[in-house]
Amino acid sequence: MILPLLMLLGCQLAGEVLSRGFHLPLPGPVLGMMLMLALFVALPRSVDLMRPASVILLANLSLMFIPAGTGIVSFLGELRHDGLALAVTLIGSTTAALVAGAWAFLIVARLTGNRAPE
Numbered sequence: 001m002i003l004p005l006l007m008l009l010g011c012q013l014a015g016e017v018l019s020r021g022f023h024l025p026l027p028g029p030v031l032g033m034m035l036m037l038a039l040f041v042a043l044p045r046s047v048d049l050m051r052p053a054s055v056i057l058l059a060n061l062s063l064m065f066i067p068a069g070t071g072i073v074s075f076l077g078e079l080r081h082d083g084l085a086l087a088v089t090l091i092g093s094t095t096a097a098l099v100a101g102a103w104a105f106l107i108v109a110r111l112t113g114n115r116a117p118e
Contacts, residue, residue: 001052001053001056003049004049004050004052004053004054005053007036007039007046007049007050008036008050008053011032011033011035011036011039012028012029012032013028013032014031014032014035015027015028015029015030015031015032015033015034015035016028016029016031016032018031019031
């Protein structure tokens, strides 16, 4: 269990170093995920090594949102001031993402010849 967590944190650290060292516009964790994907492609055995740790992390994913909830409570004043704009933005962007995903699915289904049962 230690080795998969070291791999995960090592990839994130490498991503942070690359992002900050080369002043890249991508966040370090995103670069770290790209590095981990490259690791998985280069060494397919690493996927099996990472699987137990990823299952445990995904099972406890709700714990990762506690800091976000604390941050919201810390900025209640700003939330009162800009809450309506934030709510409209969140609802609008979520709706746009769902519509774009559905359209992409329909386009791919038409291109591949697979149609949903009517």
